[in-house]
Amino acid sequence: MSDLDEFLADAQATADGATEGSWTYERCGATPDDFGIYAEGAGAVVIAAESEADAEFIAASRDLVPTLLDGWRAVLALLDEAPAEPHPTAPQYTPVVSVASVRKALTDAMNGGA
Numbered sequence: 001m002s003d004l005d006e007f008l009a010d011a012q013a014t015a016d017g018a019t020e021g022s023w024t025y026e027r028c029g030a031t032p033d034d035f036g037i038y039a040e041g042a043g044a045v046v047i048a049a050e051s052e053a054d055a056e057f058i059a060a061s062r063d064l065v066p067t068l069l070d071g072w073r074a075v076l077a078l079l080d081e082a083p084a085e086p087h088p089t090a091p092q093y094t095p096v097v098s099v100a101s102v103r104k105a106l107t108d109a110m111n112g113g114a
Contacts, residue, residue, distance in 0.1 A: 008072060015065045019046055023062040025055035067110055074105035 021040030028036040028045070035055035036045035039062075049055035078097045086092070 004076075008069060011065065012069055015062075015069065018062060021062075023059040025049070025052075025059040027052075067112075070109035071106045074109045075102055078102060078105050 019039035019042050021042070023037055023039050023046065025035050025037045028034055029048075033050050035049045035052060037047045037049060037055055037059050038044070039046045047058060049058055078101055082097050
């Protein structure tokens with residue numbers, strides 16, 4: 001297993017271990033800098049944050065991390081499928097994955113289907 005494979009597996013395990021459902025945040029507590037991050041269906045604060053930017057980032061990460069992982073895997077699959085050998089009649093030409101196919105793979109992952 002490569003370091004990248006291990007990194008992706010660890011990130012997926014972390015995401016899979018988090019409370020499921022969409023996460024939201026709202027101001028709570030005694031000061032204007034106290035925010036709670038709530039997991040849909042959990043009925044309680046999952047974590048507290050000390051700034052709105054932190055709360056927004058933490059809440060968004062619940063959906064962003066799995067989507068980004070899907071994007072990485074889609075691009076890696078494209079690269080794995082790319083021919084490794086030079087073109088038989090034009091050896092100076094080495095096939096590459098097109099930018100358009102990478103963009104499509106990432107867009108598909110972002111939209112929930114790879």
